[in-house]
Amino acid sequence: MIKILFLLHLGLFRLICKLLFCVIKSRVFIVGALACSVFWLSSCQWLKGASTPYFTMTNFKVPDGTPAFKSGFKDGCSSVLYSRGNMFYRTRYKYKYDANMTGNSEYRFGHSRGYSWCFQKVLRGPVASFDRYLYDSGYDKTFSAKDINQAWDGMFLDGPMKHGPDSSGQGLNGMMSIWQTGIDGKSSAFGSNPLWAGGAEGQFFGLW
Amino acid sequence: MDSITKKITKFKIFKYFFVLSLTLTLSSCFWVPNWYKPQGYTIFRQMPKGGSPGFNLGWIHGCESGLGTQFGGTMYMTFYTWKKDPDISSVNPDAEKIRRRYPKELKKVNWENPADIKKNFDDYKAVFWSAHIFCRHAAIGLLQTAGGFSPGEGFAPPVAGDSRYDPSQHGIGNVWKLHGKGDTRIGTGYW
Numbered sequence: 001m002i003k004i005l006f007l008l009h010l011g012l013f014r015l016i017c018k019l020l021f022c023v024i025k026s027r028v029f030i031v032g033a034l035a036c037s038v039f040w041l042s043s044c045q046w047l048k049g050a051s052t053p054y055f056t057m058t059n060f061k062v063p064d065g066t067p068a069f070k071s072g073f074k075d076g077c078s079s080v081l082y083s084r085g086n087m088f089y090r091t092r093y094k095y096k097y098d099a100n101m102t103g104n105s106e107y108r109f110g111h112s113r114g115y116s117w118c119f120q121k122v123l124r125g126p127v128a129s130f131d132r133y134l135y136d137s138g139y140d141k142t143f144s145a146k147d148i149n150q151a152w153d154g155m156f157l158d159g160p161m162k163h164g165p166d167s168s169g170q171g172l173n174g175m176m177s178i179w180q181t182g183i184d185g186k187s188s189a190f191g192s193n194p195l196w197a198g199g200a201e202g203q204f205f206g207l208w
Numbered sequence: 209m210d211s212i213t214k215k216i217t218k219f220k221i222f223k224y225f226f227v228l229s230l231t232l233t234l235s236s237c238f239w240v241p242n243w244y245k246p247q248g249y250t251i252f253r254q255m256p257k258g259g260s261p262g263f264n265l266g267w268i269h270g271c272e273s274g275l276g277t278q279f280g281g282t283m284y285m286t287f288y289t290w291k292k293d294p295d296i297s298s299v300n301p302d303a304e305k306i307r308r309r310y311p312k313e314l315k316k317v318n319w320e321n322p323a324d325i326k327k328n329f330d331d332y333k334a335v336f337w338s339a340h341i342f343c344r345h346a347a348i349g350l351l352q353t354a355g356g357f358s359p360g361e362g363f364a365p366p367v368a369g370d371s372r373y374d375p376s377q378h379g380i381g382n383v384w385k386l387h388g389k390g391d392t393r394i395g396t397g398y399w
Contacts, residue, residue: 079338082346084345084349085349095256095339095342096256097256097338099257099263102331102335103334108334111338115341119345
């Protein structure tokens with residue numbers, strides 16, 4: 001019984017192989033495979049945007065601009081792909097800075113923009129999954145906006161500035177309120193509180 | 209007897225070949241500044257070519273300064289430190305003083321030509337921060353990816369308020385432990 005089953009399977013296998021061989025050999029199959037490949041490849045973004053300069057193995061696109069700006073952007077992005085990229089990117093990219101363009105402000109601007117833009121993308125994605133592990137938190141927490149009074153275990157709030165110079169507030173804000181409202185609480189040296197000049201409460205000089 | 213002689217001869221040839229290869233391999237590193245320091249060879253060989261002497265000096269100083277920050281931790285800070293030249297960065301630089309300070313590095317500067325001196329100093333200042341940022345990121349980037357392909361396996365520096373300085377953990381291997389960031393005892397007289 002087992003022998004019969006084995007022979008049947010063997011026969012079936014040979015039949016399938018023969019059929020496959022015939023199909024592969026046929027011109028129809030070859031033409032079909034070629035057509036599929038062309039259609040599949042044409043949907044690829046790198047082929048669609050063949051005139052658009054992309055960074056290899058990323059979806060980073062060089063923005064429009066003057067040739068000097070674009071060159072700077074590319075060099076800046078390449079630099080950060082090395083410095084903050086994983087080993088794969090380190091084999092592909094390296095630090096670039098055109099030594100003859102130091103006097104060109106457009107190049108320098110492009111370099112700076114390319115570095116910072118790609119820095120954000122390298123850290124946050126969405127790039128290929130294999131570099132998501134670069135920073136598992138997604139971004140560098142030290143650069144996120146937060147209340148200066150809460151930083152360093154609330155050093156400013158509970159430390160030496162626990163009691164503000166006036167009754168209006170504690171921590172650094174209390175100290176700054178003197179500048180804003182004056183000792184009499186009415187006259188102001190500034191139009192707004194210089195400490196929270198970032199536009200959002202909790203941002204230190206608009207940076208943190 | 210013959211076979212032993214052959215073996216000795218073979219060993220000698222191998223030895224000479226080995227020494228020669230080692231010499232050639234190592235001598236190829238020497239042109240790279242700081243090649244023997246952490247990431248020295250891999251990073252400093254990326255210094256762009258074709259720059260003015262001022263550009264090259266600015267790049268090296270920027271990179272050394274960047275690698276000597278807390279981004280690299282104790283290990284990198286042991287080998288690198290802040291290098292920005294205050295005289296070159298000055299609004300009114302003393303060219304003679306700088307020329308004497310860098311006789312080798314700025315040898316090719318035409319010290320008789322004020323425009324060339326200015327260009328070199330401008331190049332120094334233009335590239336310094338770019339190299340600084342790149343190199344400090346390269347240090348932290350490598351340390352963060354040191355763990356492999358899974359999240360959270362690499363080294364990660366603490367952020368403000370995450371940890372206090374623990375003297376018992378002070379060690380070169382503990383790359384980020386030697387810091388006072390977040391320690392409210394510093395400057396309070398309690399520590």
